[in-house]
Amino acid sequence: MKRILITGGAGFLGSHLCDRFVKEGYHVMAMDNLITGDLRNIEHLFKLPNFEFYQHDVSKFIHVPGELHYILHFASPASPIDYLKIPIQTLKVGSLGIHNCLGLARVKNARVLIASTSEVYGDPQVHPQTEDYWGHVNPVGPRGVYDEAKRFQEAMTMAYHTYHGLETRIVRIFNTYGPRMRLNDGRVLPAFIGQALRGEDLTIFGDGSQTRSFCYVDDLVEGIYRLLLSDYPNPVNIGNPSEITIKEFAEEIIKLTGTDQKVVYKDLPKDDPKQRQPDITKAKEILGWEPKVDRAEGLKKTYEYFKNLPQERWFEEAKHREF
Numbered sequence: 042m043k044r045i046l047i048t049g050g051a052g053f054l055g056s057h058l059c060d061r062f063v064k065e066g067y068h069v070m071a072m073d074n075l076i077t078g079d080l081r082n083i084e085h086l087f088k089l090p091n092f093e094f095y096q097h098d099v100s101k102f103i104h105v106p107g108e109l110h111y112i113l114h115f116a117s118p119a120s121p122i123d124y125l126k127i128p129i130q131t132l133k134v135g136s137l138g139i140h141n142c143l144g145l146a147r148v149k150n151a152r153v154l155i156a157s158t159s160e161v162y163g164d165p166q167v168h169p170q171t172e173d174y175w176g177h178v179n180p181v182g183p184r185g186v187y188d189e190a191k192r193f194q195e196a197m198t199m200a201y202h203t204y205h206g207l208e209t210r211i212v213r214i215f216n217t218y219g220p221r222m223r224l225n226d227g228r229v230l231p232a233f234i235g236q237a238l239r240g241e242d243l244t245i246f247g248d249g250s251q252t253r254s255f256c257y258v259d260d261l262v263e264g265i266y267r268l269l270l271s272d273y274p275n276p277v278n279i280g281n282p283s284e285i286t287i288k289e290f291a292e293e294i295i296k297l298t299g300t301d302q303k304v305v306y307k308d309l310p311k312d313d314p315k316q317r318q319p320d321i322t323k324a325k326e327i328l329g330w331e332p333k334v335d336r337a338e339g340l341k342k343t344y345e346y347f348k349n350l351p352q353e354r355w356f357e358e359a360k361h362r363e364f
Contacts (some may be wrong), residue, residue, distance in 0.1 A: 042091065044068045044109050046151075048099045048142065049116035051078030053221050054156070054214075054258070058113055059083055061262050063092055070105060073116065074098040076130065077123050082221045099138040100130070109149040111269060114142045115156045117190070121310070122227035128186040135190025136197070143201045143209075152208040154269045155198050157276060159215045159317055160188045169284075169318035172213065172276045182312040195276065202274050210268050215280025215319045218339065219258030220346035224355060229253065230340075233291060234347050237298040238355045247309030249288025254318045256281035257339035260332040267328040280319035281332040297340055 045062050049055040050071025055078065062069050068091045071083060075096060086092040097103070099116045117134050118124040124131040139155060146153045162170045163178030178188045195211055202209040222228070224235035236243050256279070264279035285293075291304050324330045347355075 042066065042068045043111065044070065044107065045111040045113065046070045046072060046105055046109060046145075047113045047115060048072045048138070049078060049114075049156075050094070051075060051080055051083050052115065052119070053082070053219075053223070054217065054261070055113075055115045056082035056221055057219070057258050057262050058115065058265065059086060059092070061266060063089060065266075067091070067111075069093070070095065072097050072099060072103070076127065077118050077120075077223075079223075099141055100133040101137075101141070103141045103145050105145065105149070109145070109151045112142050112146050112151050112153045113156070113265075113269070114139055114153065114194075117156070118187070119158075120223070120226040120228050121184070124187040125183055131186045132190050135194045139194045139197050143197065143207065147201070147205055147207055152210070152269070153198065153201075154210040154212060154265065155194055157191045157195050157211050157213045158187075159213055159278070159280065159319065160184070161192050161195065161213060162314075163188055164312055164314045165316060168316050169282065169320040170278065171320040172278055172323055179312050183310070184312045199274075209274055210271070211274075211276040212265055212268055213276050213278045213319075214261065215256055215278065216253045216317060217256045217258055217261045217280070219343050222343075224347065229287060229290065230255065230343070231347075233294040234298070234344060235355060237294060237300045237302060238347060240300070240302070242303045242305045243291045243294065245287055245291055245304055245306050246313065247287070248306065249291065249304075250286055251309075251313065251315045252284045252286050252317055253290070254281050254284045255290075255336055255339070256332055257334035257342075260334050264324060264328060264330045267330050271328055273327050277323050277327065278319040278321055279324055279330070280321065281336075282319055282321055283336060284318040285336070293336075293340065297344055
């Protein structure tokens with residue numbers, strides 16, 4: 042049985058990856074310090090013999106006994122509320138954390154896949170974004186702690202690949218959504234749905250003309266799975282190229298939820314990207330991958346998940362966590 046370590050395993054994406062690799066017959070070891078992760082995302086796996094959980098901060102030394110074949114490094118705050126509130130931890134998990142994962146992989150002769158992000162492109166001047174675009178990033182702006190952590194992570198990973206011959210994979214993840222996201226975590230989709238469920242007005246930052254491209258989590262997990270098992274070491278965009286403005290997206294959420302909330306506008310945060318759309322040519326050619334779930338279907342599934350949560354969680358999740 043192949044053994045895989047998934048850091049950030051109690052988070053939104055990490056927990057879905059745990060599900061997929063358990064289903065594929067792997068022995069899965071999830072690691073998370075639970076700063077932003079939630080054990081409720083993986084509690085259904087605890088009874089399984091091929092699943093383990095370790096509460097640990099990957100910014101500190103990592104030890105995993107026995108054989109290890111794969112490492113997925115998904116430990117990182119991913120929402121603006123989190124990484125603006127814990128900037129040092131965000132930088133550490135993208136530097137010390139990846140160094141520890143790569144060092145462990147070298148000792149175990151394991152393959153590593155790291156979760157990078159479309160944020161490495163910053164506020165892009167090229168549209169759609171291709172993997173050979175170097176980005177337009179403000180390293181000292183408020184978003185720099187996240188953007189530069191991911192850029193450094195890519196550089197460190199590629200250094201281990203070229204210098205030590207380590208098997209590495211890099212996925213650049215574009216906006217992803219689905220069950221287990223935290224309501225009002227600063228990302229647009231759960232923020233809108235959370236506001237709709239609580240009967241609040243929907244908040245748009247800026248004039249709503251900025252664009253995003255939303256990929257359903259099952260499609261993303263399939264792309265990551267294929268990339269891990271491929272022989273391609275360079276970055277690959279995984280996302281849905283169906284682009285929409287934030288204003289249009291708010292209108293879709295209002296229609297989906299059957300609410301009559303107004304839309305209110307606030308100032309656009311500094312360095313917020315104006316456009317986001319992945320060029321997925323490489324994913325199609327190298328992995329034979331493209332998204333299958335259209336936005337209407339994915340939004341319906343996501344809304345049903347949130348609507349069926351206990352109502353106290355609609356409000357619990359709206360509170361900013363203290364760090």
